[in-house]
Amino acid sequence: MISFIIPAHNEARLLGATLQSLREAAGVLAEPFELLVVDDASDDGTAEVAQATGAQVLRVEHRHIAATRNAGAEASTGDWLVFVDADTLIDAAVLAAALQALRSGAVGGGARVRMQGKVAWHVRLATAFFACVFRLTGIAPGCFLFCTRTAFERAGGFDTTLYAAEDVALSRALAKQGSFVILREPVHTSARKLHTFSAWEHLKLVLRFAWRRQHMLTSREHLDLWYGKRRD
Template identity: 65%
Template sequence: MLSIIIPAHDEAALIGATLDALARATTALELPHEVIVVDDASSDRTGDIAAERGARVLRVEHRQIAATRNAGAAVARGDRLLFLDADTLVDTEVLAAAMAALDRGVVGGGCAVRFDGKVRWHERVFTAGVMHMFRWTAIAPGCFLFCTRDAFDRAGGFDEHWYAGEDVAMSRALAAQGTFTILREAVHTSDRKLRTFGVREHLRLAGRFLRHGRGMLASRQHLSLWYAKRRDTK
């Protein structure tokens, strides 16, 4: 069985569409699965919307993405895990490709990512470069990361020392357990980080990372991209 774990904080605007797309894909594939929405300190109807769509809702108060993902994994019953962001839409092709990869014996992987919305040309160039880097380094974007339960446990779960970059650490930990793959198939994810934080702010974040190193990911201080209140969640 596949356990699909969705960390969510104030995602009422988008989680319904995410769960609807997921239901279509799992139904088409006749895939035994469970959906666990980890409602992390939401102040909106995130948990209610998830429950209305049949998801199991786990309420936590972490506001730390690695801990929230691990909380979902701790109650999951499947022998395969998929960590999916609440603003990310899957289709039959990408989900089937992930399951086929696990059938072939890979321990885990990720996929390509496409942004929805009116993404400007320079933003597309920037994000395409980031996606190529992920593929070249065999790092799964955190919006869609799948693995076997056994490999997840042997990797020790997501490293809760990190407030961001936990997907990078997990990708490397899984790759140490066996074959880790990045699928050609893509998910569609919200472009809200580009609307709320433009390319210039992304580059400033990269500059701070170059100055301060990985240690800056160990607190929320410089991580408004993930932890600040969103200015636009349409």
Template identity: 60%
Template structure:
């Protein structure tokens, strides 16, 4: 069994396309698969849309991405786990490559990221830099991370002391546990974090992270980039 876990908070605008893409992949795979959408403190139609797409819907009230991902993993039946953000579309090529990597002994991995829609010069530069950095550091982007159930359980899942960068923490933990790969095949994800926050706000967050270190990542109130209200800029 393959389990696709989709964490979602107020994602009615984008989650339909994400689930359509997953449905297409599952139809093309010759393996059993399930989709679990973990709806976290949503106030919109996210849960209803997920149900209409045939996903298993779990509703929680954490407002905490690591805990939300872990809740999906707990409910999942699969021996291989794929964590896919609600604003991210995958295709058969990247999922097949991930499954092949697991079959060859990898414990987990991530993928290259492509941002949706026409990109400005600064967005293209950011996309290339992020892709280079992820491959260099072997860190999976939070929008797409896969692993075996055995490895996930062995490292204790996503670290719930973090409100952000939980993807970095589990990538490093899985990398210590075994082979962790970054695929060349891309996933497509929303560029809204770049478009709803200014360059200055991104730089401010980076400086705060350098100054405060991990303590910043353990404070939800200081992470407006992830938990603030400016999330629905049209792509």
């Protein structure tokens, strides 16, 4: 069975479409599945939206993406784990490719990412560039990461010393166990961070990371891109 694990903090606006896309993709493929939304300290209608679609809801108070994803994995029951961000849409084609990879012996993988909505040409170019980098380096963007439960447990789950880039760490840990694939089929994710945060704020984040490197990822202090309260 597939366990779809969706971490969510104040995601009432976009969560419904994500859950519907997962339900439809699994339905087209006639695959057994469960939907588990890990509601991390939301104060909007996230839980109500999840329940309205028939998803299970697990309430946590972490405000820590790695710990939240791990809590979902622990509460799930499927043999295959698919971690999907609450603002990301997948279709039957990418899900079928992921399952085929697992059935062919891969321990896990990810997919290319395309931005939804109207996005400037240079942003699309940058997205395509980073997609190639991720594919060449074997890193799965956290908005869509799949693996076997066995491989996930052997990897120790998401690294809870990290408040960001936990997807990079898990990708590397899984790749040490066997084949880790980045699919050609894309998923579609929200471009809201590009609208919510200015180009200058994105640049400052990159410069801070270049200066502090790994130390920057072990605290929420400079990670407003993920933990700030602003939304478009």
